[in-house]
Amino acid sequence: MVETSRTPTSLVLEPGSFRDWDARVFLGRDRVYRALSEAGAADWDALAESDLFEQFTASGELVATERAGDDVLDEIQRLDPAASWVGALSHERLPFVSYPYEWSFSMLQDAALLQLRLVSTALEEGLMVKDATPYNVQWRGARPVFVDIGSFERAREGEPWVGYRQFCMLFLYPLLLEAYRGVAFQPWLRGSVDGISPTDFRALFTRRDAFRPGMLRHVFLHAGLERRHADRGSDVRGELEKAGFDRKLVAATVENVAALVRRLRPRPGASTWSEYDQTCSYLDADTAAKEEFVRRVVGQRHRRLIWDLGCNEGRFSRIAAERSELVVAADSDRAVVDRLYRSLRDEASTSILPLVVDLADPSPAVGWGNAERSTLADRGLPELSLCLALVHHLSISRNVPLREVVRWLRELECEVVVELPDRADPMVQRLLLGKRDDAHPDYSRDTFERELSSRFDVVESVELASGTRTLYHAVPR
C-alpha cells in the first residue's frame, strides 16, 4: 500500500493538463497531484469503489493513486485560487515521461489496446472513459501505465463512445499509416498534437484501399460522415439516445476496434540498422571490451536515470539497467526500437524504456504555449549517457561538427561514455562514401579529444582491438 501523502513542499502546475476542467495536475517532488472539481471528485469516488480500479492498479496498468491529504488541497487552492477545487489525489510519479511520437509501432499498439480494455471494463462497471488519447499512457519500462485517473466518469445511459474520434486520430490512424502504407507515424503525431483528422487520413488512400480491414468503416465512411456533418449543429447524441443507443453497442464497437488493432503489424520498410548487429562481424572483438568498459562505469554506483543514445538492439542498455532505476534506450531507427520493445515486453522488463528519438532532430516543445509537451531534455536529464557507435553518425551522416557534438554532450550535464571511431574505421569509411574527399576535415581523434578535454575531465580511455575505435569515460568540468 502507498503511504498517506506528506505535505508537498512545492507544487508546480503541470502545463499540459488544462483541457479537462474537472481535473488539473500539479507536480510535486516525488508525487503527482490532481485537483478535482465537485463532479471530478464524485467520478473519482465511483472509480475508487470499482473492481476496475483494484484490478488495473494491482496489475500496474493504472497509476497508483490515493486521496491526498487536506494540506495538498490547501496548497493547490493557494496556487490556483480562481478555480473551485474540492478534492485532490496523489499519484506515484513515474521516472520518465514520454510521448506517442517517441514510441514504436508496438508501443502505440499496446497503449491502444490498454485504452480499449479500460473502456470495455469501465462499461461493465457503470463507468466510462471520457477521452482516448495516448498522452494518457506512460511507461513503466516496457509496460504501459494509464495515468489519467480524471478520464473515468460515471456512465450515463444512452451515452455514445465520445472518445472514438480521438481514438482514431491519435491511435488508429497512426497505426494504419504504418501498417498499410509503411510510413512512420511519429513525425505526423509530432507535427499535430491532436493527431490525424479523418478527412486528411482519407485523402492518403485510394478507393482500392477500402478493401483492407477496417478501412471502409473507420476511414472512408468516417471521413464521409464527418464531411456531411461538418457545418450542422445537430444534436446527434440526443438523436442516438432516442433511437435506442445503449451501452452494449459501445462495447460492441470497442471490441470491433480492438480486433482491428490487434491484427495490425508494423511494415517499416528497409531499415538501415536493424541488421546492424548481424552485419558488423568485424566489431565482434570490440564488443566484449565495450561491454566490460560499460559494466565497469555503470557498476561504480547506483544511478537513477541513464540514457543509452543510439541504443540499437539494447545490448548496453541491458548492462546499464543492472545498476540503475531506469534506462532510456533511444534510437532513431523505429524498426530497431520496435524489436527492442517487443523483446523487453516479452521479458516483462520494467527498467528499460525504449524510445524512437533522432538526436539530430529531437522532440521539441509543442502544443499550447509550447508548453503542453516538453523537450526530451526538459523531462529530466540523466546521470550518465552512453553514446556508443553514435558520434560518427551524428558527425558524418548528419553533418554536425564534432565541436557541436561535444558541446551538446556537455549540455546533458552528466557523465558520458562515448565511443569515437576514427577515419580509418570501416563504418566511417562507409559513411564517407559519396562525400567529397575533403569532407569533414574536423573529423579526427585529435579534434575530438581536444574538444572533449576542454569541457570534460577524461577519467579513462581505452583503444579497442580493432585499432580504429576509442572509448572514453568523461565527467563534466
Add this chain to the structure above:
Amino acid sequence: MLSYIDPGAGSLILQALAGGVAGVMVVGKLYWSRVKRVLRLGRDEPDADEPRP
C-alpha cells in the same frame, strides 16, 4: 452534460455503425426519425426539439 472533447457529430454516428447489426439499426432509426421530422416540418411549426444551428 457534455464531454470536454468534441466527439464530432459524424464520428458519433460512425461509432454506432461500428457496433455491428444492432448499431446499424440504431443509425437507421436515427435517419428515419430525421426523415419523419422533415415531413412534419413541411406541415407544422418547427419542432421544439429542433436543435439550434
